[in-house]
Amino acid sequence: MTRLILHRLFYGLLTLFVVSLVVFLATQALPGDAAQAMLGREATPERLAALREQLHLNEPLAVQYGSWIAGIFTFDLGTSYAANMPVVEHLAPRVTASLSLMAIAALVATPIALLLGAYSAMRRDRAMDHGTSMVTLILAAIPEFAVGILLILAFATGALQLFPAVYAGRADNVLNDPSQLVLPVATLVIAVSPPIIRMMRASMIEVLESEYVQQARLKGLPERTVILRHAGPNAIGPVAQVIALQLGWLAGGVVAIEYLFRFPGIGLALMDAIDTRDIPVIQAVALLIAVVYIVVNLLADVVGLAANPKVRVSSR
């Protein structure tokens, strides 16, 4: 199993390398170079030349890429053009803020989704099952920002003014006023849950029909034990992959949500950086999202393996 994990790790790193290349080239392809974008109306030829020199924009692409990659290994992601401070320092509070938001969303979404899925499976073909099925299908089809807008209309700016519509605090203490997190978290939860619920339901149904569950029941075990000890753990294995995919999606999906709720995380930092052509920040955030995605998937693989004795044994 260790070999398998190392194998996956290798491919993860390879993916990251490709992502870094794509991110780098994509930021180079933005219309107008960084110097142009930064100076805007003030761009005189002299100032452009000076700024290009200062930003090393005259060097060959390969050299620029090389020094960027080299920087990553020393945790030096360059200097933000706009904030005029190291990217790491600029992003640190925002990364923490985003991770907090994502972690809360994940901690809320995962158990709820698993329980709902399992419960639907146990109530198969009853009203509750059909209801859940339909609602998740509809929610899965609505883009996350639309969900966010609907939630704001319903609970913040409409008749019911229960929760704040936007985040109006600081990046370095987002947990200070939890009421401001309710709507963004709810949006993320609604966005990530449906596939988990549906997968858990399908997986649970399969397990409940399996021979060992029948066997357990025949042995006279209480239904509680059957579900919790035998069916549940086996049903979760296949769902882990979906959970991971959804949590990986969180890292990217948080961008639109943060913009909508004015939440000071990486998403807002990314939008800001795109506006100001702050290329080091764009690169860092894009890479960070990729890293989260890859790491989460790797973890899912490991969980999937650990939960499946067949794979665990055969891959040894």
Place this chain on the structure above:
Amino acid sequence: MPSQPLPDHRAQQTPAQRSDDPRTAAAPSRRTVLMAGAAGAAVLPALSACGGGDASGGTEGGRLRVGVAGGSAKDTLDAHKATDNTDIARVYNLYDGLCGFNPDYSIEMVLAESVEPNDDATLWTVKLKKGLKFHDGSAVTADAVIFTLKRITDPDDPGSTAEQFATLDRDGMKKVDDLTVELPFTAPYVNLLEVFAEYGVGIVPEGYDPKKPVGAGPFKFTEFTPGERSLFTKHEEYWREGEPHIDELEILNFPDETARVNALVGGQVDAISQLPHSQIEVVKADGNLEILDSETGMWLPFTMRVDKKPFDDERVRQAFRLIVDREQMVKQALSGYGSVGNDMYSRFDPAYNDDLPQREQDISKAKKLLADAGYEDGLEVELVTGEISPGAVGAAQVFKEQAKKAGVTVNLKQLTSTEFYGDNYLKWTFAQDYWSSRNYLAQAAQGSMPDAAYNETHWDDEEWIELINKARSTVDDDERNKILKKAMKIEYERGGYIVWGFVNTVDGFHKKVKGLKASVTGHPLTSYGFRRVRIEE
């Protein structure tokens, strides 16, 4: 923006937004499900009214929370380098200048008691008011004025208004006594007061450090995070009697207009700048909110290059000006929140020429002019447009339709703001731009003189230039205004701008916020004049 030639283009780019009314949306009671995520979460943030201690009416004290459009990691509190809307909002509240613009664009003395020129306006004498205090308690003195002007004109690190002090003899500035300074200029400078009234000329003490900013404005620095927010507190020794009324001022950045409006409607901020047109009705319909609709001198011209075919022929330029149905353009491109223009800028300049008849759409005359110019079979032009300011693309589309009637085919070339202000900016043959409120001489120096930084129409009219140069050295106001009226007539008759309208600024605020009033400066929320504001609970 009266002074800033480099307004924030980015803040003006407005993503598509919803236009539905929140009140019409159903509010299902799914709250229990959603609440599961944040059990025990507090409901609605309390208005953080700190200090004050006035138990009776709460008309003094409290914290005003303002959402301002724009902002980014580039934000700065530097008194002399503000570029973005949020920077401008902050600078207005941290610093006071020698002079300032009143809401009607007249000039008032702020820190200065008087600013007087000599006979030919080459030597100006500034006298400061007595007893003025900076935030750190030190006195506002002649040394601070000299330090400030030197800092702005530092050749190695110039401030945003440096160019307007190009003729200042910075080594010749002389302290006469503690409160008096003499400022020599190498050429007559008749409109110096306008420059002193700009927000980028705030007086700062010697040894000023923008990281720990000290000024003499109504509020002093407490907290600041670029790209996010700032918190300022009342300057107890502010020179205006009884102001500011509030104890704390929190300014929050809102790059996204939907979030900005939501924050106002949801009660998380007490006022917001720049309400998008599509949201005005939403705010009007809310019993707790009001809008502040201010006419301004901001204009969104079409720019015709007078040195390029077909616009090198003044008949074509006149024909294009006659094509425009200005009422319709204001109605459609600005949703009616604007007023009609007469192909002249600087509408609030005392010299503004009201004698010239309002130009109206006249298709037959336009056709005749085009035919005389050799385009009897029609004309095809490319109009470069982009989301450089709300309403710009709309105006271009309206123009395209209106031009059809005169046999002119307009092909729109829509660019992003970055491309628009890229390498080809100032080179487009037929394009658009936007400009803030400015008086005529100041605007001419920015946009119409041959040596202007942004002469986008390549205007180079000898007779006109002579008049401007003459006006620049005419100290007598009446005499100068007569000359300027003549110059305006020339631009009205053969200039390269189509000034079809002026844009209103529309802000939103909660009813409990008192003291804001319409201002023509083009800066939202009474030029971010929060010193005037009271919060009445």
